[in-house]
Amino acid sequence: MLNVRALQLTAITGSNRYRTLLKFECGLNVICAENTSGKSTALQAIVYALGLEKMWGPRVDVPLAHAMQQRIQPHRDGPFESVVQSFVELEIENHDGNRLTVRRDVAGGAERRLIRTWQTNALTGGERGPERDFFVQLGGAAQREDGFHTQLARFMGLDLPAVTRFNGADGPLYLETIFPLLFVEQKRGWSAIQGPFPTQFQIQDVARRAMEFILDLDIGRTRRELADIGHKLKALRETWSTLTTGMRSMLPPSCRLDLPAQPTAEFAHDGHIAIEAMEAAAWMPLDDVLTALRRRYAAIANEPIITTSDAAAGNESELTKSQSELEAQTVAANDVRHALRSRVEERAVLTSRINDLTIDLRRHQDAKQLRKLGSTLSKIIEDGHCPTCHQSMAAELLPVNPSAVMAIDENEDFLKSQIRLYEANLAGLERAVDAEESTLAALDEQCAKLRTRIRTLRQALTRPGQTPSQARIAEIVELDRRIGELGATQQRIDELADKLRSHAKEFAELRAREKQLSEKLFSATDREKVQTLTSLLRERLREFGFASFAIDEVSLADDNFRPVMDQKDGDDIVQREIGINISASDGARLKWAYYLALLELSTACKTNHPGLVIFDEPGQQQMKELDLGTFVRRAAAATQGDQQIIIATSQSKSFVDSALSTGAHAKVITFDGFLLQPDRQN
């Protein structure tokens, strides 16, 4: 919670000290004064003192009138005096009744990024006590211990959530993105019903994030949990890929693994790793190959070794068989080699295409950045016309161009989609190349073995008849080696399989939680809050005389809860933007209603609304006095408990008094002439 208790503006000139102290109460506070007397300066000073001026854009430096910065006069006809030093002091209170006094210098004093604080009611009679300094407008102001916004959020009892930026990184939801829902600035503040929100913080869907936070919706927490799960899933995918690559590298050429590219739920339950070995030019399950090899080994190793002449007939037929097998396998290997070569060529073409597209994309991104230079580079960039002949240069540097040219942003997106497409293509190709490479390696190994066997058989046939069969001995040795090699492979893979299974299990559990969360993003409490907000909004609109269309058609958008219009389209109800289709005065009415409804909602349910709303000049667009009166009355009634509304208006005090005549209470602050007077108090 946040309450403004007192605001003091001080501007010191060579001969005078101009000062004003405004005290505020809980409930409604109305500052009544004529135009250009300093009402807006007072309200903007609250924002400046809290270091929140960047909520109005990155370029806003000091959002205060020249009376606080350059020169000041005591009254409209008075002489101007140069401001030598000026500063703003603000006393705020939180839900626990703790006070905090802050001071920020404007001109001639300390660095503007410094905020001095005292944990006392220094402006309303208390002692200053020990001082603690904080910084604003520097990196870390909302995250570091010495950052003022870290301190302010803590003081207000807010736990700022982490949100995703455009670059995918996480950062805090800055206070500057929340305050546009509490403070309606006089000029741009009335231009949008919600916000306008600052965009320089690069926060994705900033309006939605700010609203979710203010309404304290479960959906915000759910989304953060989802993001957290997303990070964990990514890490698991990476570990999985490292492990499987490691497993593949320890395989002999005659073996291959069939593993999913990503951890799957199926693998978590039935984590069987299929290892295949090449046997007779075909991939067979390793278990079958091992069993066959062991059976053959048992059959021949335990028998006495036969002589060359006894083995001759068998050797001859084996020789013929091996020769034809070698021929077949050489042909098969050549086929694979051929296919592989064309795929490798295709891969080279794709890689070079992706490289070209990446260069092109970079040039577009550069071109986009360079456009920021505007006329520093060339007037063409600013207005799109040739500086000499003034003809349109929309076709960029293309020669005679019959059709329209993509705009840079569109072209950038187009290139990105092209790159994505080609990369997907390349990934598929890589997989095919990997598979073919392992098949080819296995086939080559088989061919080499067959050649060795043929050589052995030939030599065996020419040896003396009574010597032990060389072919048989060679077969026994080879069988022994292969059984050893395949057995060891099997064992090593089995050892790693457990690790993979546990990863897959964790992956499956996270995926299940992810699915469960994404199905129920909105909780029942969330729905109730949004419904209550909608009905509060409609009630207020009715009260304020909104007439642009039927009030029951006003609802809240599904994405960021801004007011929209429900319209029938056939049998469906579609949400349409409220924009130029309403009158300007109804735009202001909608803004009053929306901001008051947000405040009132915090009385009905638990929200993160700090209980403070500030309206600068709500009487926009020659608003009917009757409706403005209703607004003031409603604002007085809307504030419950410690809540506070501050309004600055150029309406007279008598107007405010008559609006409040029904018994609603408000503190009315008035002053004649300028707000800043040589040492005066209100």
Added chain:
Amino acid sequence: MPDELGDTASVSFRVRPVSVPGELRISWRLAVVVLMLEGCRKQRASLVKLHVLNDAVRSPDSAQQLRRVLRDELAPSFWRTRVEPAFGRALDLAVGSGLVSWIHTTLGAGLELTTKGKEAVAAIRKLDGVLVHEKTVLAELSLKLSEQRAASLTSPKAVVRA
């Protein structure tokens, strides 16, 4: 047209915008032109030299090719300068925008960076992460490639000598 569509049926076509290569974007090209001249001696260069540099900045491969030719690792005949019409248009626009102005050099017409052009270079230098490749390539090659060398690379004799 099939009969069942009737007389009232009509087919409409929409012209879709076409993708443009990044080097044909005016803002990119003007920035590269001023960067080229910034690297040259006295911030001026002949058209011949500018065309060679333009060709070198086309891709990392072509930059490497020119680098090797300048180091005499590669015969000059390996270098083929392409005259790109869009580059000529970009130079005209650069002159029109006041970034560069026409001058006379020993190799015929040439260009010189104007004060506005120098300001533009300073602004471009301040933009981080923009034209990273182009900035490094041009800083190196603009100075290494002398006017005479540029002339020899573009004249038919260069091929004959190699």
